[in-house]
Amino acid sequence: MKPLKAAVAATAAVALSLTAAACGGDDGGGGAGNGGDKITVGIKFDQPGLGLKTPDGKYTGFDIDVATYVAKELGFEPGDIEWKEAKSADRETLLQRGDVDFIAATYSINDERAKKVDFAGPYLLAHQDVLVRADDNTIKRPEDLNNKKLCSVTGSTSAQNVKDRIAPRAQLQEYGGYSECLTGLENKAVDALTTDDSILAGYAAQPEHQGKFKLGGFKLSNENYGIGVQKGSDLKNKINTALEKMVSDGSWDEAVKKNFGPANYKNEPAPKIGNIVK
Structure with missing residues (x-):
């Protein structure tokens, strides 16, 4: 692809002086689909271990x-x-408008989303779980969350799912963000935090949190993380091929260990492409 990119760049340089006025300020995606020199990728900016933009402007995490x-x-x-923030509520819109070429942002594959976008993968099978203090021996089963203060982020369905399906006497506590939940957990204002185990592991693996928390390992749901692309895009098959290579050459295992290892995250093996675990 490099010779093609060089040719495109040369052509673009000649055409630029003739078309500058018409080009405007288009900063949309499409680089991978039209042979451009850049590719625009949607990620989370605020999830340590998965997709995080650091204060010095770097990007780190498994999704990265x-x-x-x-x-x-x-x-x-x-x-x-070119990294672009893809908040959960904006992901389908970003793809449909062509603002990004693909999205890797803890993007769980489900039927409703698949009506609007296509998914490559899955590339990670996560599960809803809980995070507790490392010295807590009172929460060993999901049912032990009864009469416990269970924290999740405002607007999330994770804590409500636990209360509805597993521990009806759990006391729900909604905080503005996961970092606030972690502070509450450390200070014993809450007893457990719930969301995807990959997200929990990412937070627990941060240097300032290492050794303070542990995952319950409860596997309360299956979350198949996929890479979102525009409906009908030929990138889907190309990305699937890349994901298969990432697993086969060991790069996938290395990325898991690097980003989640300090939290002792017991990850599932790399999923097979197209295998959606219900």
Whole structure:
């Protein structure tokens, strides 16, 4: 793809002086689909261990590593990637408008989303779980959450799912963000935090949190993380090929260990492409 990119760049340089006025300020995606020099990737900016923009402007996490590997297989070096924040509520819109080429942002595959976008993968099978203090021996089963203060983020369905299905006497506590829940957990204002185990492991693996918390390992749901692309995009098959290579050459295992290892995250094996665990 590099010769093609060079040719495109040369052509673009000649055409630029003729078309500058008409080009405007388009900062949308589409680089991977039209042979551009850049590729735009949607990620989370606020999830340690998965997708985090650090104060010095760097990007770290498992989703970042997966997206970087995929982009390279598509012909783009790390410096060719333009990262764009993809908040949960905005992901389908970003893809449909062409603002990004693909999204890797703890994007669980489900039937409703699949009506609007296509998914490559899955590349990670996560589960809803709980995080408790490392010295807590009172929460050993999901049912032990009864009469416990259970924290989740405002607007999340995770805590309500636990209360509805598993521990009806759990006392729900809604905080503005996961960091606030972690502070509450550390200070014993709450007894447990619930969301996807990958997200919990990402927070617990941060240097300032290491050794303070542990995962329950309850597997309360199946969350199949996929890479979202525009409906009908030929990128889906190309990304699937890249994901298969990432697993086969060991890069996937390395990324899991690097981003989740300090939390003793017992991850599932790399899922097979197209295998959605219900």
